[in-house]
Structure formats: structure tokens, C-alpha cells
Amino acid sequence: MSSHDAEDIRVALEGVHLARGERKVFRSLQCRFLRGQITVVLGGSGGGKSTLLRVIGGLLRPDGGQVWVAGQDITRLSERQLFGMRDRIGMLFQEGALLDSMTVFENVALPLREHTKLSEHDIAAEVSRRLDAVGLPGTAGLYPRELSGGMVRRAALARAIVTDPEIVLCDEPFSGLDPVNVRRIEALLCELNERLGLTLIVTSHHLASTLRMAHQIVFLVDGEAVCGSPGQLLASEDERVAAFLAAEGAAVPDLGDRAPDATAASSGTP
Ligand SMILES: Nc1ncnc2c1ncn2[C@@H]1O[C@H](COP(=O)(O)OP(=O)(O)OP(=O)(O)O)[C@@H](O)[C@H]1O
Numbered sequence: 320m321s322s323h324d325a326e327d328i329r330v331a332l333e334g335v336h337l338a339r340g341e342r343k344v345f346r347s348l349q350c351r352f353l354r355g356q357i358t359v360v361l362g363g364s365g366g367g368k369s370t371l372l373r374v375i376g377g378l379l380r381p382d383g384g385q386v387w388v389a390g391q392d393i394t395r396l397s398e399r400q401l402f403g404m405r406d407r408i409g410m411l412f413q414e415g416a417l418l419d420s421m422t423v424f425e426n427v428a429l430p431l432r433e434h435t436k437l438s439e440h441d442i443a444a445e446v447s448r449r450l451d452a453v454g455l456p457g458t459a460g461l462y463p464r465e466l467s468g469g470m471v472r473r474a475a476l477a478r479a480i481v482t483d484p485e486i487v488l489c490d491e492p493f494s495g496l497d498p499v500n501v502r503r504i505e506a507l508l509c510e511l512n513e514r515l516g517l518t519l520i521v522t523s524h525h526l527a528s529t530l531r532m533a534h535q536i537v538f539l540v541d542g543e544a545v546c547g548s549p550g551q552l553l554a555s556e557d558e559r560v561a562a563f564l565a566a567e568g569a570a571v572p573d574l575g576d577r578a579p580d581a582t583a584a585s586s587g588t589p
Pocket residue numbers: 339340342344362363364365366367368369370371413
């Protein structure tokens with residue numbers, strides 16, 4: 320990697336192979352995620368989106384290849400070193416977003432207790448600040464079952480960012496939410512990205528949101544990745560990408576400044 324690359328690329332997968340049982344999920348997967356950008360990972364169900372986040376988060380070791388996170392090949396790290404690295408990565412999981420037996424406060428405080436030596440006083444202040452940031456003030460004493468689906472998602476997001484990670488992985492943050500809550504979570508993610516410069520890697524089936532918020536799209540298909548700006552993906556001549564977008568009913572939206580390459584990418588297409 321050149322020094323310029325090393326500066327801007329926060330996560331890179333190089334030739335990653337991974338099989339689960341009989342199924343080859345990744346075959347020499349190559350993809351990169353840039354500093355301060357929102358990358359949305361798209362692809363059909365079972366295409367490997369959650370698996371990709373688990374590999375980047377160091378929860379799953381690939382069978383081969385390199386996984387660079389913040390300048391380190393994490394496939395070479397011991398479990399102990401991986402644990403140390405995880406406070407630089409926030410994770411919002413597809414399933415089991417919060418622990419049911421704990422209050423919102425305890426859930427959001429958990430990563431601070433695991434990864435820092437903050438005093439109870441500082442933990443309380445930090446948790447309260449994060450709950451305010453996701454629009455959930457005054458919910459600290461509630462249990463997950465007392466929250467709506469959208470509120471659970473926002474609380475889980477507060478937990479994902481509580482240690483000030485530089486990279487945040489969100490698996491399907493929009494699934495099961497009504498359109499108002501989709502917009503709310505989307506706005507929250509864009510705000511975190513802009514205000515804190517967070518590098519966000521988001522998996523999603525929600526195409527409209529994806530096209531509005533993504534700087535870059537990584538489309539997983541047949542164990543490989545097709546990467547580009549939203550404009551480039553929409554203009555892609557790759558049949559697999561076109562078929563996916565058509566099935567999702569992609570209308571070409573106003574991409575605004577999310578697609579700086581859109582004009583260039585489509586200029587060759589009539
Ligand atoms: N724990 C596991 N054991 C065995 N195979 C698994 C396991 N987890 C996932 N897989 C397989 O890996 C492949 C990729 O799964 P993954 O969950 O990453 O897909 P996905 O793109 O996130 O799908 P979805 O859109 O439904 O969430 C699937 O074929 C799945 O069956």
C-alpha cells in the first residue's frame with residue numbers, strides 16, 4: 320500500500336477466502352472502506368453481508384487473505400490483541416441488539432466497563448451524553464421491552480458509539496422499522512459521520528436509504544465484491560448488479576453530493 324492509501328483506507332480486505340460448512344461465502348474478496356465515509360454493503364440474503372462485518376470486527380477469522388483494520392492485519396492478531404482492538408470498532412448487530420435483562424443504561428455502559436477504567440461518575444455522564452445524542456434522553460432506567468423497535472435500535476447505536484470508536488459497523492440498522500424511523504436512523508448515522516468523521520460500514524436491504532446516504536457501495540455477489548459510488552452502481556453494466564437493483568425497484572434518485580462520480584460513471588452510457 321502507498322502512504323496515501325494507508326492514510327485514507329481504514330479497512331481493506333485483500334484476497335479473503337471464507338467457507339461456512341460446504342458453502343464458499345467469500346472467494347478472494349477484495350474491498351476497501353475509506354476514512355470518514357459511509358459505505359453501504361448490499362447483496363442478496365445469504366450473500367455474506369453479516370459475515371463481512373463479523374470478519375472486519377474480528378469475530379470471525381477468514382480461511383485465507385488479509386483483513387486490514389486501522390493499519391493492522393487483524394488475521395495475525397491473537398484473541399487478546401483482537402479484544403484490545405475492538406474498542407476502536409463499534410458494532411450494531413442484526414439480531415439481539417440489546418441485552419433484555421439489563422436497563423438501557425447498563426446496556427450502553429457495557430463497552431465502557433469492558434474497555435475502559437472510567438469511574439462510575441464518568442460512565443454515567445458518558446452514557447447520558449450518548450443517549451441525548453441519539454434522541455433518547457430520560458430512557459436510561461427503562462428495559463429494552465419497554466422501548467419501541469426504533470428506540471431499541473437507537474439505544475444500540477448509542478452503545479456502539481460510546482467508546483468513541485473510529486469505525487462503526489451497523490448490520491441492517493433499518494430492518495423492521497417504519498419509514499419515519501428509517502429516516503430517523505438514517506439521519507442519525509449521517510450526522511455521526513459528518514460531525515465525528517466516523518467511518519461507517521452499514522449493511523442494508525433498504526435501497527432508498529442506501530442511495531441517499533452512501534458515499535460508496537460494496538455489492539456482494541458470488542463471493543466477490545463490486546464496488547463504486549451509488550452513481551457508478553446504478554450505471555453498472557454488471558448483470559448481477561443490474562438484476563439486483565431492478566428487483567429492488569431502484570429509481571434513479573437525486574443523489575446530491577453523495578455521488579461525486581455519478582456523472583463520470585454514467586457518461587459512457589447513452
Ligand atoms: N454460523 C454459521 N454457520 C454456518 N453457516 C453460516 C453461519 N452464518 C452464516 N452462514 C452462511 O454464510 C452465508 C452468508 O450469511 P450471512 O449471514 O453473512 O448473509 P447476509 O448477507 O447477512 O444475509 P441476510 O441478508 O439474510 O442477513 C449464508 O450462506 C449462511 O448460510
